[in-house]
Amino acid sequence: EDQVTQSPEALRLQEGESSSLNCSYTVSGLRGLFWYRQDPGKGPEFLFTLYSAGEEKEKERLKATLTKKESFLHITAPKPEDSATYLCAASGNTGKLIFGQGTTLQVKP
Amino acid sequence: GAGVSQSPSNKVTEKGKDVELRCDPISGHTALYWYRQSLGQGLEFLIYFQGNSAPDKSGLPSDRFSAERTGGSVSTLTIQRTQQEDSAVYLCASSLNGAGSGNQPQHFGDGTRLSIL
Numbered sequence: 001e002d003q004v005t006q007s008p009e010a011l012r013l014q015e016g017e018s019s020s021l022n023c024s025y026t027v028s029g030l031r032g033l034f035w036y037r038q039d040p041g042k043g044p045e046f047l048f049t050l051y052s053a054g055e056e057k058e059k060e061r062l063k064a065t066l067t068k069k070e071s072f073l074h075i076t077a078p079k080p081e082d083s084a085t086y087l088c089a090a091s092g093n094t095g096k097l098i099f100g101q102g103t104t105l106q107v108k109p
Numbered sequence: 110g111a112g113v114s115q116s117p118s119n120k121v122t123e124k125g126k127d128v129e130l131r132c133d134p135i136s137g138h139t140a141l142y143w144y145r146q147s148l149g150q151g152l153e154f155l156i157y158f159q160g161n162s163a164p165d166k167s168g169l170p171s172d173r174f175s176a177e178r179t180g181g182s183v184s185t186l187t188i189q190r191t192q193q194e195d196s197a198v199y200l201c202a203s204s205l206n207g208a209g210s211g212n213q214p215q216h217f218g219d220g221t222r223l224s225i226l
Contacts, residue, residue, distance in 0.1 A: 032212040043113070043200050043217035044152075051212065087152070096165070097142075097215060099152040 002027045004090050006100035013078055013107050021073040021103045023088030033071050034097065035064050036087040044087055078107045111135070113218035115201050121224045124193060130186045130221045134203030141184050142204075142215060143176060147197040155199075158184060188223075196225045 003026045013019055025033065032051055036044035048057040050066040057064050061082065063074045073086055083106050089099045114133040122128055134141050143155040154168040158178045169175070173191075178184040188195055202215035 032214075034214055036217075041219070043202075043219045046214045046216055049212070049214050089152075091212065096154060096157070101151045 002090070002092055002094070002096075002098045004088055004098045004100040006086075006088050006103050008103060009101065010104045011106070013075075013105070015079055015107055015109050016077050018074070018076045018078070020075070021086055021088075021105070023071040023073070023090075023100055024069060025071070025088075025090040025098075026069075027090045027092035027098065029093040031091045031093075031095070033066055034089045034091075035071070035073055036089065038085045038087055038102070075105070078105075080107050080109050083107045113201055113203055113216055115199075115218035115221050117221055118219065119222045119224075121226065122191060123226050125190055127187065127189045128191055128223065130188075130199050130201075130223070132184045132186070132201030132203075132218060134182065134184070134201070135216055136182075138203035138205055138216075139181065140204045140206060140213075140215075141178060142202045143184070143186050144200045144202065145197045146200055146220070152200065155186070191223075191225045193225045196223055198222050 005024045007022045032049050035047040038044045048064040053068045055066050061076050065072045085102045085104045087102045089097045091097050116131045141158040144152045156176050157165040160181045161178050173189045176186045198220040200220040202217045204213040204215045206213045
């Protein structure tokens with residue numbers, strides 16, 4: 001069964017304290033690994049798509065990486081405005097997006 | 110350059126009433142998806158449209174739930190005889206190509222927050 005698991009569930013960082021969020025996936029025939037950011041009361045906002053192991057993508061303080069079993073979202077020197085829930089999703093042979101439960105990040109000034 | 114638009118943003122209704130939720134996808138996007146997000150839960154897939162057809166309805170929780178899409182654009186999700194367990198945020202997303210490719214990002218609206226009293 002296709003499955004996506006994110007850890008940790010919640011993460012508290014001080015401003016400037018770098019860290020990583022983990023997304024482990026079990027998907028038959030990975031077609032894409034997606035990262036989203038969701039703010040309270042809003043829909044998920046698309047961040048990155050990764051297609052194959054070894055691929056990396058960057059946007060401002062965020063960098064996403066992909067291996068054959070997991071993806072990491074690295075946050076470098078975070079700011080309070082980076083506080084949000086980060087969602088990981090994978091699509092495989094079914095084409096359907098399977099979402100993880102999310103990691104809620106709080107960055108304190 | 111509008112994104113995905115959903116209406117209403119909030120809906121409060123009494124148990125047993127019917128509700129209609131609307132989604133206007135990004136122009137040119139052929140695929141449209143409905144999800145449900147309950148408090149503290151992940152996104153639960155409901156239904157997928159490719160054009161006006163729904164190849165995958167596997168996530169609809171019961172026969173009280175139905176959806177349609179017209180003109181390859183606007184979609185309506187209808188919940189009949191609402192129950193308290195239907196309370197959730199209903200999110201709509203669209204993508205350039207369908208789920209058959211599986212490699213196109215989905216772009217989400219801000220959802221309809223549905224509360225059943």
